[in-house]
Amino acid sequence: MMIDFILIVSFAAAGAFIGAVTGIIPGLHTNNIAILLLAILSAAGIGIYLCILIVAAAISHTFLDIIPSTFIGAPEEDTALLVLPAHSMVLQGRGYEAICISALASLASVAVCFALLLPFRFVMEEPINFYEIIEKNMPWILICISAIVIFTNENIWKAILIFLLAGIFGMVIIDLNTSFLIQSSPIFPALAGLFGAPALLYAEKKILPEQNLEAEEIRVKKRDIGGGVMAGGIVAILPGVSSAIASTLALALKRERSNEAIVAILSATNTATNFFVLASLFIILKARSGFAIVMREFINVEKWSGFLIPYPYNLLLIAVIVSSTISYFLTKHIGKFVAKNISRISYRRLIRISISIILIMVFLFTGFLGLLIFGVASLIGITCLEMKVRRSVCMGVLLVPLILNYFL
Amino acid sequence: MRKIYPLLAVIGIIFLYFISIFSEPTEIELKDLWKYEGKEVVVEGIVKNKAGDVIEISDGNATGKIYCEGCDEIEYGDQIKARGKVGEYGEELIIYAEKVDILEKWKENAISLPYLAENYEKYVGMNVNVTGYIYSKYTGYFYLSDEYMDYKIRVYYNETIPFEKYERVCVKALFFYNPKNCNFYLKICQPFHGVECYDD
Numbered sequence: 001m002m003i004d005f006i007l008i009v010s011f012a013a014a015g016a017f018i019g020a021v022t023g024i025i026p027g028l029h030t031n032n033i034a035i036l037l038l039a040i041l042s043a044a045g046i047g048i049y050l051c052i053l054i055v056a057a058a059i060s061h062t063f064l065d066i067i068p069s070t071f072i073g074a075p076e077e078d079t080a081l082l083v084l085p086a087h088s089m090v091l092q093g094r095g096y097e098a099i100c101i102s103a104l105a106s107l108a109s110v111a112v113c114f115a116l117l118l119p120f121r122f123v124m125e126e127p128i129n130f131y132e133i134i135e136k137n138m139p140w141i142l143i144c145i146s147a148i149v150i151f152t153n154e155n156i157w158k159a160i161l162i163f164l165l166a167g168i169f170g171m172v173i174i175d176l177n178t179s180f181l182i183q184s185s186p187i188f189p190a191l192a193g194l195f196g197a198p199a200l201l202y203a204e205k206k207i208l209p210e211q212n213l214e215a216e217e218i219r220v221k222k223r224d225i226g227g228g229v230m231a232g233g234i235v236a237i238l239p240g241v242s243s244a245i246a247s248t249l250a251l252a253l254k255r256e257r258s259n260e261a262i263v264a265i266l267s268a269t270n271t272a273t274n275f276f277v278l279a280s281l282f283i284i285l286k287a288r289s290g291f292a293i294v295m296r297e298f299i300n301v302e303k304w305s306g307f308l309i310p311y312p313y314n315l316l317l318i319a320v321i322v323s324s325t326i327s328y329f330l331t332k333h334i335g336k337f338v339a340k341n342i343s344r345i346s347y348r349r350l351i352r353i354s355i356s357i358i359l360i361m362v363f364l365f366t367g368f369l370g371l372l373i374f375g376v377a378s379l380i381g382i383t384c385l386e387m388k389v390r391r392s393v394c395m396g397v398l399l400v401p402l403i404l405n406y407f408l
Numbered sequence: 409m410r411k412i413y414p415l416l417a418v419i420g421i422i423f424l425y426f427i428s429i430f431s432e433p434t435e436i437e438l439k440d441l442w443k444y445e446g447k448e449v450v451v452e453g454i455v456k457n458k459a460g461d462v463i464e465i466s467d468g469n470a471t472g473k474i475y476c477e478g479c480d481e482i483e484y485g486d487q488i489k490a491r492g493k494v495g496e497y498g499e500e501l502i503i504y505a506e507k508v509d510i511l512e513k514w515k516e517n518a519i520s521l522p523y524l525a526e527n528y529e530k531y532v533g534m535n536v537n538v539t540g541y542i543y544s545k546y547t548g549y550f551y552l553s554d555e556y557m558d559y560k561i562r563v564y565y566n567e568t569i570p571f572e573k574y575e576r577v578c579v580k581a582l583f584f585y586n587p588k589n590c591n592f593y594l595k596i597c598q599p600f601h602g603v604e605c606y607d608d
Contacts, residue, residue, distance in 0.1 A: 165417060172425045175448040177434045185447075285499070293442045369427070376420030383414045405446075 008315055011049045012322035015056025019323065020330050022057065023064025026072070026192070026361045030057045031290030047298035048312050055278060055316045056323035058291045059110070062271040063327035064334065066102040066263075070095055071338050072354035073200040080195040081247050082266045084391055085259035087199050093209035095342070099335030100218045101260055102267035103328050105228070108220055109268035110324040112229045113275040114317075120233055120276065121283050121304060131237055131284055138238055139406035145245070146399050148252040149392050158387045165380055166194065166393070167400025173373055174401045180367035187398070189362045189370040191244075193377025194394040196358055198385050200351050201378075208347040211339035220264040228265045232272025236288055237280045243273035245402070248395045275320065282313045433491060439470035441501050444494045451503060452489045452511070455482055456533060462502070463488075468530060473497065476505040483600075484582070485514030485535035515600070518578055521554045521561060528585070528592060536583045538594065539606055542575050552579055552594070563594040569603050576606040 022030050034054045069079040070086035089098040124131040153159035173186040228250050235246035250269045277289045282304040287293040304310050362370045384394055433448040453465030463474045474490045492505035514535040521540040524531060543551040543560055553560045563579055571577055580601045581594040
């Protein structure tokens with residue numbers, strides 16, 4: 001019994017460190033690691049421990065991926081909308097504060113997710129079956145999100161133009177085969193271009209201020225965490241709807257838009273999405289992410305039908321607790337290290353380094369076609385900034401193909 | 409605002425559109441189907457089963473399902489290539505085919521009896537076109553063998569065959585395994601099945 005517990009904690013800790021590595025390398029996802037584990041260790045007979053490792057890595061990734069998004073402006077799907085506010089905080093010398101807010105919001109989000117787990121199970125499945133209601137009405141929900149994203153802009157016509165431009169761009173690239181050195185999708189170069197490059201190129205300051213490393217009094221608002229968790233919970237159960245849509249949904253409903261609030265909401269959404277993807281695997285028996293699909297290959301997933309949390313979901317929840325605790329401190333520690341050292345580099349040089357890292361990652365994962373997608377996406381992102389339209393409008397790149405997929 | 413940015417973006421989208429027209433989706437193995445949910449893929453395999461518009465294919469390592477409307481000409485044992493989007497179908501994944509090409513009709517792919525014996529997993533439950541020699545004839549069935557008589561298989565056929573012993577023939581039939589007596593056999597049971605003289 002004790003040995004089992006030690007093994008669970010050890011694999012969860014190892015997973016947290018793997019997730020930390022994937023989190024701080026832009027473009028690398030835990031799904032890649034999960035697929036790699038499946039290819040190498042599928043016959044090893046340690047399925048449950050590998051699942052613990054994968055879950056821990058998936059949770060940890062959502063804590064750590066704030067770091068490249070904040071300091072070098074290299075976003076992933078779930079952090080795309082976070083780049084501008086987080087990078088703005090770096091330019092105010094508050095990069096470490098952004099990291100601390102994000103880490104705390106993610107940790108708080110895990111706590112709220114645990115509190116809502118049992119209600120989530122009864123709301124989504126028997127007796128309420130909310131899952132079916134959401135699934136049936138998903139295209140309309142997506143249309144409403146799009147409408148909110150567009151109509152909350154000052155210049156609606158410009159917002160519509162950017163939304164459609166990003167949407168058509170999304171339709172064109174969505175099925176392109178961009179896998180280069182590893183299997184990857186065109187979404188990474190698209191989001192890096194739409195959200196990452198313009199944030200770096202249009203940053204007004206030329207000197208990177210000394211980063212404040214005293215972020216003692218960090219607080220996050222309960223309603224920000226609650227909003228993020230709700231959005232993550234709704235989106236996690238739906239097929240083809242990514243955490244980026246959850247972020248857009250969470251932000252669309254938010255009136256106050258301080259950088260701190262946006263960072264907190266999006267970080268909470270990001271972590272909650274992966275938490276509920278895991279829950280969905282046991283509640284509705286659907287795998288809504290690559291890591292959940294790989295887990296299904298390793299273990300027999302049995303439906304959670306009663307009150308008690310079934311085996312092995314209970315072990316995986318222990319992994320979530322271990323991983324989120326380790327990841328919280330890792331995020332702050334690595335974030336502090338980066339914040340401390342980043343101001344030693346001139347801002348012009350930092351931008352060059354950041355853009356080089358993004359370009360290298362885009363090329364390694366998606367090849368020349370990925371670079372072309374990145375270039376076009378950057379032009380759309382820059383047009384969005386020039387027209388003074390909110391960046392969330394660029395989420396048309398995912399929303400339009402998804403909506404049309406339901407109707408065509 | 410610099411108008412050059414949106415203009416270049418539009419040109420870039422048009423360029424990418426032309427690339428998307430000429431680029432083929434990824435050709436994948438059936439065991440990797442789950443990695444491509446929501447994506448367009450190309451798969452290849454031999455038809456193992458058909459139920460309405462759903463075709464089950466196998467590529468030797470795994471099986472996968474294809475939803476294809478109006479694919480009536482596809483038969484068990486045909487080698488097909490399908491292009492379509494991976495999506496959910498009840499509890500499992502399926503390829504909603506936009507295009508299905510028959511690479512080889514099972515009838516055109518004549519295989520020898522030793523080859524069938526050594527690759528039986530690939531062909532069980534499917535139409536096969538097997539070449540061999542008439543070994544012996546009985547009422548309701550006959551035996552087919554290879555030229556060295558190392559392999560023999562029973563072929564069920566209700567009609568009398570107009571061939572003599574040791575004559576080389578092609579048998580178009582369904583290939584079955586009987587677990588009760590651990591035997592493989594061929595059954596001529598469809599209008600397009602039969603026995604023909606082997607013609608080089």
